Amino acid sequence: MAEKKLGAYICKGCGIGERLNTDQLANVATREGKMSFVKQHDFLCNSDGVAMIQADIDAGTVNHLVIAACSRRAKTDAFNFADVAISRANLREGIIWVRPATAEAQETTQEMAEDYIRMGCAEVKFINLPAASNEQSLVRHVLVVGGGFTGLTAALEIAKAGYQATIVEKSASLGGVAAQLHKRIPNCSPFAESQSNGIAELIAQVQGNNNITLHLNSTVTQTSGAPGRFEVKITQESGSTITANFGSIIQASGFKPYDATQLLEFAVGKSPDVVDQLGLEALARQANGGKIKRPSDGKAVQSVLFVQCAGQRSNKPGHLPYCSGHCCLTSVKQAMYFKDSDPNIDAMVVYTELRMPGAGGEDFYRSGQNKGITFTKGVVSEVIPNSGSLTVKFNDLILNEAVKQEFDLVVLATGMVPNSGVNIEEVVAAPEEDKTEAKTATAAPVETKLAAESILNLDYRQGPDIPQLVHGFTDSHFICFPYETRRTGIYAAGPVRRPMDMNQAAEDAAGAALKAIQALENAALGRAAHPRVGDLSFPQFRKEGCTQCKRCTVECPFGAINEDEKRYPLFNEARCRRCGTCMGACPVRVISFENYSVDTVGQAIKAVDMPDEFSEKPRILLLACENDAYPALDMAGMTRQEYSAFVRIIPVRCLGSVNTIWISDALNSGYDGIILMGCQKGDNYQCHFVKGSEIAHYRMSKIDDTLKQLKLETERVKTYEIAITDIQRVPQLINEMANTIAKIGMSPFKF
Amino acid sequence: MTDVVATNQTILVVGGGISGMTAALEAAECGKDVILLEKNPSIGGRVAQLYKYFPKLCYPTCGMEINLRRIKANPKLRVITLAEVTKVTGDAGNYTVDITLQPRYVNNNCTACGACSEAVEAQFANEYNYGLNQRKGAYLPFYMAYPQRYVVDPRIIGTADAEKAKSACKYDAIDLNMSTQNIQLTVGAVIWATGWKPFDANKIQPYGYDRIPNVITSVELERMMDPLGPTDGKILRPSDQKEAKNIAFIQCAGSRDRNYLKHCSRMCCTATLKQTTYVRERYGDAGKSSVYYIDIRAIDRFDDLYQKVKADPNVTFIKSKVANITLDKATGNPILNGVDTEGYHRYNNPHDLVVLAIGMEPSVDFSRLGIDIKVNEHGFIEADPSNGGLFAAGCASDALDVNRAVQHATASALRAIQVVNQVS
Amino acid sequence: MSQLNATKVEKYRNHFLREVEANVEEGHWVKMCMQCGVCSGSCPLGPYWEHPPQEIFMMIRAGKREEVLKSSSMWFCTSCYNCIARCPRELPITHIMHGLAHYAKRLGLAPQNQATPKFAQYFWDNLYNGGGRVNELKLGLSLYFMNGLVEGIKTALKMRKIGQGMYFSKRMNPFEIFGGHSCKDSQGLKAALNKAREIEEAKAAQFKG
Structure with a gap:
């Protein structure tokens, strides 16, 4: 890369010029920051200021800039220069807006600004401009695992967008569960009648599409590589295997119906006239619009009961704790099979909450009522087979009474169990104690526990399938980013991701198709996937320094790092989400990004001017997650909330990227307190890198030992979970730390 | 604003709430040119007015921060605020869209320093807070507003307050002579992410x-x-x-x-x-x-x-x-x-x-807008082949929660891409 | 059991909902109820109802024929139409209540001691037999004494002041007790009413049920 040409630009607008001595700041930038030049401007973000910077860039006088003005989150349109490294010193939101404009505050406020200049200069010197590794290629081909309704829809959507798709289906036929349905719930207004399941047409379209390749009776026996260069082994039942390359993957492995034989109270298995919803679909297909006959004796059913939430929404052992979402709609659809064949058949639905949401749901409910389906809010307790009928005991919650009623047929609305393969957390997860310790015996992790067959057989260090969230679904914990699986370039779609009906599965397939296309396009350009989209930097490591401790491979939340045959980490750039958790993990500090490294942060920490022990001017280091804590700090500025002038704030990509060396270096160089602000961890994690905050909290729980070795009080280092809305809390936490230091005294490590 | 360039390869997204932001970003991150229109002075939509999301009880602005960063970083995506579509003609792959731009009375020079707001006296019901309190006649819609630029309420134009705002601004950011503009764009597909009220x-x-x-x-x-x-x-x-x-x-x-x-x-x-x-x-x-x-x-x-x-x-x-x-x-x-x-x-x-x-309730009455798109009796846009290159995203299609709206918007982005990929 | 009632019981057995749909005015709406209870809560006479409308609809679905038809509840309906205005599902509840009351009456199941059906019957008899005009004095007295002599005297004494007031303000003529006015062509009116009854009964017989 070309020689680094350093320059700083200091804005005097928005009151910066009045509140701070900018000439002095310019001095600091030149003398201490070693900038070749410093320019001050009254209004840096206007067209004149921007033109000035651009002219310097064009003239080749600067390619590494410090812009000392407002927050890095503000005026991004103006300070948007291509192909240069920029560090933003936050003089506005970070200083003048959080400090009182009083004479007595002037000195400490100015010192704060000078430090931010020093930190900016130090950072920019260590930034290198990232460039794509040029190892990429464009593979416009998506693998779709699963040939059910979701998989077929996804493949077709991909083909319609001009890309290729390959479907791998385990069974001998396409269509999955949907093909077993007599009809499906309506997907367009007036949402009154169930409609053809459309599977035959869908299959015909897929089969007739030149951009779609089909593999029936086949499974994925190995997936290796990364987005843009997945190498997948597809093995036929016969054993013959082919290998193919794909840009990205959609996992549409669907669901299994819940095993209803566990529901002894409903006489499952005792009477053939108790069926689940799929059983009823089979009967309806047999009847084909005529009268549905009961299995026991072939008598045309005259009365049928639908039991909602059978073995679902229940904490009983073996039951599903969740709601499967589609079953209310499905029962209404099925009750219509009877009513449409003969309005005199009694069809009753016993439910506790009738969940038919949205415009279509409510319309369909009304249509069902109009056809004469009766709905009873109640709880079914028992089904007793008699000769010739079934006696059902239920509690009518409206009339508040126990009821016994006879039916010819009972249909149980049982739930969906996701086909999500191996739960890698169960298989690989180690006890809390040695989470960061190297785990060696991972090559063959407790085979006996692999009750479920793997879907993807990922050749990944962290297990063969995508991590699950709750109840076995491969969902992520983002409401605003529903497709964030934790394996880059692999997107789950359909009921494997979340319980859903066919209408939602169709949308989900299209959404996943978009993400798959996006992933392969970005991989081809060497750019990161969500949330640091477009980031060209990727982790690099110095092999000679590596001790093969494997912390990076274990801790990577995205399974991006494998181990090579010599047990060194093997980075898969396109799998990486650029959070820096590996960089934080590395005890020997050999992992860094071009534009974000142990040095860019470490040098900024060290650049701060450290007043001596007797100055009564402590220094507090705050490492703030750039997604939540840093914006909260910005907004504290925007709302003019005061906080201590002794704090020095550095944004980090994720708290997971914080290397403990920064903490021990900071303590050694005399910081009196250190605050770390990450996102919420745990079951409802808000960390956009899933595990980063959690890992950082764990690492910091061990920092006490370091403090004790240094004979420092443990209160000097605090780690918090911060939300972006903690706009009032963040200044309080800073001030608390300042108070703590006032109480326990300054650090003795000032040099 | 009249310098907006669009072609029949461009995807127009109408509405800058969570669905519109998602559709626009997902398409732009596939390499497509996207224009995102928002009728209000800031994007963000209804979710920016929520305290928490269900079921996680996390904060909507957290995801919004990520989305804003994605927008700021993406040169393929243009955001135009205070913009409303008045007419759409044409077919899939070639639509002509008439757009009316309301004046903000504040130009790009604005640094969001807040001096104008302090100078102005007139107060109005605060839309962001559903009228539960008042805001000034020159204001930032909310702390995470994007673009991060103040707005002068048209109701103070012509009053002494407007002049006060203008003279309080040291950066020549207030332009009281701005007026309503009409522009016309050619685009390949339109995503209606007009949301709910x-x-x-x-x-x-x-x-x-x-x-x-x-x-x-x-x-x-x-x-x-x-x-x-x-x-x-x-x-x-x-x-x-x-x-x-x-x-x-x-x-x-x-x-x-x-x-x-x-x-x-x-x-x-x-x-x-x-x-x-x-x-x-x-x-x-x-x-x-x-x-x-x-x-x-x-x-x-x-x-x-x-x-x-x-x-x-x-x-x-x-x-x-x-x-x-x-x-x-x-x-x-x-x-x-x-x-x-x-x-x-x-x-x-x-x-x-x-x-x-x-x-x-759907926030736009499409039957009145005179756009040739299939709407059901509840006012929601139906997915229908006759809609050509017009697609709904999010709550314009049905009453949806945020997660489903985003999922739907992602799917809509694909459908728009399918249209523009065919014209290339 | 009335002959009609016996016929209907035999015909519908456990299918009271179907019986209601076939025989009760607007009865086909009963199935559309979603048990929200807004009708029950909106009824100004709600507190007097043993079974409010939404519960009656559920009882119909549950086949509680006797309990519903013998209930006094629907007889409390004063046709204020609050329930219809509020019903989110468009059920013409007022009409259904009257339809149920009417059907119960036809089957001879309507409660014997409930004031509304009695009043309705007295009112009708009074009008029909009184030459097309309601004789208020006779109607009033028949209501006072509907529960026997002692009750009647008690009620009369209680209402004494109102009676006196009406007398002095010439709102009530004690001599009406001896006959009172009738309308012109009272025989013609009777014939008209008889014809109307005939049509109604034919209509009732026409019900598929």
């Missing part, structure tokens, strides 16, 4: 929203919870500014009712479950919530939240559509009258505050 609670006369002060809507409660919001994060009774601890939630306020909205708005049940956790968050065991419902539609994974809330002894569920609300003048308490249908129990329950779980 809360049903007008005044129409539900038996609940007395217009005459009983302590009857509020669910969206207003969201604003009250914001620590920097109109009540500093406290749940206050409008009548006497006392903290409300015994709170009733009325489900289907406007929804599932042929008198108002015939459809089920889907998200209100889970939103209420979420809001009962607000009561606990603020008051612990001293807070009580009563939920009056027909069916609790906490579908699929959201049922976990229902189970959690049901286990809270301070939350009561009453299966009943409340008949009416009367006012106890002595205490200011609204009294809910009705019948608990589970076993037939009449009630006349006083509460400190009533929150109407207000329904979702």
Whole structure:
């Protein structure tokens, strides 16, 4: 890369010029920051200021800039220069807006600004401009695992967008569960009648599409590589295997119906006239619009009961704790099979909450009522087979009474169990104690526990399938980013991701198709996937320094790092989400990004001017997650909330990227307190890198030992979970730390 | 603004809420040229006005920050605010779109320093807080507003206040001569992410929203919870500014009712479950919530939240559509009258505050906009081949929760890409 | 059991909902109820009802024929139409209540001691037999004494002041007890009413049920 040409630009607008001595700041930038030049401007973000910077860039006088003005989150349109490294010193939101404009505050406020200049200069010197590794290629081909309704829809959507798709289906036929349905719930207004399941047409379209390749009776026996260069082994039942390359993957492995034989109270298995919803679909297909006959004796059913939430929404052992979402709609659809064949058949639905949401749901409910389906809010307790009928005991919650009623047929609305393969957390997860310790015996992790067959057989260090969230679904914990699986370039779609009906599965397939296309396009350009989209930097490591401790491979939340045959980490750039958790993990500090490294942060920490022990001017280091804590700090500025002038704030990509060396270096160089602000961890994690905050909290729980070795009080280092809305809390936490230091005294490590 | 360049390869996204942002970003991150239009001065939409999301109880601005960063970083995506579509003609792959741009009276020079706002005296009902407080005539819509630029309210144009704002700005950012502009764009596909609006609670006369002060809507409660919001994060009774601890939630306020909205708005049940956790968050065991419902539609994974809330002894569920609300003048308490249908129990329950779980209505009447797109009887856009290159995203298509809206918007982005990829 | 009632019981057995749909005015709406209870809560006479409308609809679905038809509840309906205005599902509840009352009356199941059916019958008899005009004095007295002599005297004494007031303000003529006015062509009116009854009965017989 070309020689680094350093320059700083200091804005005097928005009151910066009045509140701070900018000439002095310019001095600091030149003398201490070693900038070749410093320019001050009254209004840096206007067209004149921007033109000035651009002219310097064009003239080749600067390619590494410090812009000392407002927050890095503000005026991004103006300070948007291509192909240069920029560090933003936050003089506005970070200083003048959080400090009182009083004479007595002037000195400490100015010192704060000078430090931010020093930190900016130090950072920019260590930034290198990232460039794509040029190892990429464009593979416009998506693998779709699963040939059910979701998989077929996804493949077709991909083909319609001009890309290729390959479907791998385990069974001998396409269509999955949907093909077993007599009809499906309506997907367009007036949402009154169930409609053809459309599977035959869908299959015909897929089969007739030149951009779609089909593999029936086949499974994925190995997936290796990364987005843009997945190498997948597809093995036929016969054993013959082919290998193919794909840009990205959609996992549409669907669901299994819940095993209803566990529901002894409903006489499952005792009477053939108790069926689940799929059983009823089979009967309806047999009847084909005529009268549905009961299995026991072939008598045309005259009365049928639908039991909602059978073995679902229940904490009983073996039951599903969740709601499967589609079953209310499905029962209404099925009750219509009877009513449409003969309005005199009694069809009753016993439910506790009738969940038919949205415009279509409510319309369909009304249509069902109009056809004469009766709905009873109640709880079914028992089904007793008699000769010739079934006696059902239920509690009518409206009339508040126990009821016994006879039916010819009972249909149980049982739930969906996701086909999500191996739960890698169960298989690989180690006890809390040695989470960061190297785990060696991972090559063959407790085979006996692999009750479920793997879907993807990922050749990944962290297990063969995508991590699950709750109840076995491969969902992520983002409401605003529903497709964030934790394996880059692999997107789950359909009921494997979340319980859903066919209408939602169709949308989900299209959404996943978009993400798959996006992933392969970005991989081809060497750019990161969500949330640091477009980031060209990727982790690099110095092999000679590596001790093969494997912390990076274990801790990577995205399974991006494998181990090579010599047990060194093997980075898969396109799998990486650029959070820096590996960089934080590395005890020997050999992992860094071009534009974000142990040095860019470490040098900024060290650049701060450290007043001596007797100055009564402590220094507090705050490492703030750039997604939540840093914006909260910005907004504290925007709302003019005061906080201590002794704090020095550095944004980090994720708290997971914080290397403990920064903490021990900071303590050694005399910081009196250190605050770390990450996102919420745990079951409802808000960390956009899933595990980063959690890992950082764990690492910091061990920092006490370091403090004790240094004979420092443990209160000097605090780690918090911060939300972006903690706009009032963040200044309080800073001030608390300042108070703590006032109480326990300054650090003795000032040099 | 007239320099906007668009071609039949461009995807136009109308509406800058969570669905529009998502559709625009997902398409742009596939390498497509995208223009995102927003009628308000800032993108963000309804979700920016929520305190928390269900089921995780996390903060919407957290995801918004990520989305804003994605927008700031993406040269393929252009955001145009204060813009409304007036006409669309043409076919898939070649649409001509007429757009009206309202003046912001503030140009790119704005640094969001806030000096204009301080100078201006006139105040108006704050839309961001559903009118629960006032804002200045020159204002930043909210702290995370994007573009981060102030707006001058057109109502102060021509008054002394406008001049005050102008002279307070050191950066020549206020331009009082801006006027309405009309532009025309050629685009390949249009995504309608026009979203929803809360049903007008005044129409539900038996609940007395217009005459009983302590009857509020669910969206207003969201604003009250914001620590920097109109009540500093406290749940206050409008009548006497006392903290409300015994709170009733009325489900289907406007929804599932042929008198108002015939459809089920889907998200209100889970939103209420979420809001009962607000009561606990603020008051612990001293807070009580009563939920009056027909069916609790906490579908699929959201049922976990229902189970959690049901286990809270301070939350009561009453299966009943409340008949009416009367006012106890002595205490200011609204009294809910009705019948608990589970076993037939009449009630006349006083509460400190009533929150109407207000329904979702499509915010744009497409039949009036004269755009050739299929709309169902509820006003939602239907997916139909006859729509050509016009697609709905999010709540323009159905009453959806945020997660489903985003999922739907992602799918819509693909459908728009399919159209523009065919014309290339 | 009335002959008609016996026929209907035999015909519908457990299918009271179907019986209601076939025989009760607007009865086909009953299935559309979603048990929200807003009708029950909105009824100004609600507190007097043993079974409010929404519960009656559930009882119909549950086949509680006797309990519903013998109930006094629907006889309380004063046709204020609050329930219809509020019903989110468009059910013509007022009409259904009257339809149920009417059907119960036809089957001879309507409660014997409930004031509304009695009043309705007295009113009708009074009008029909009184030459097309309601004789208020006779109607009033028959209501006073509907529960026997002692009750009647008690009620009369209780209402004494109102009676006196009406007398002095010439709102009530005690001589009406001896006959009173009738309308012109009272025989013609009777014939018209008889014809109307005939049409109604033919209509009732026409019900598929």
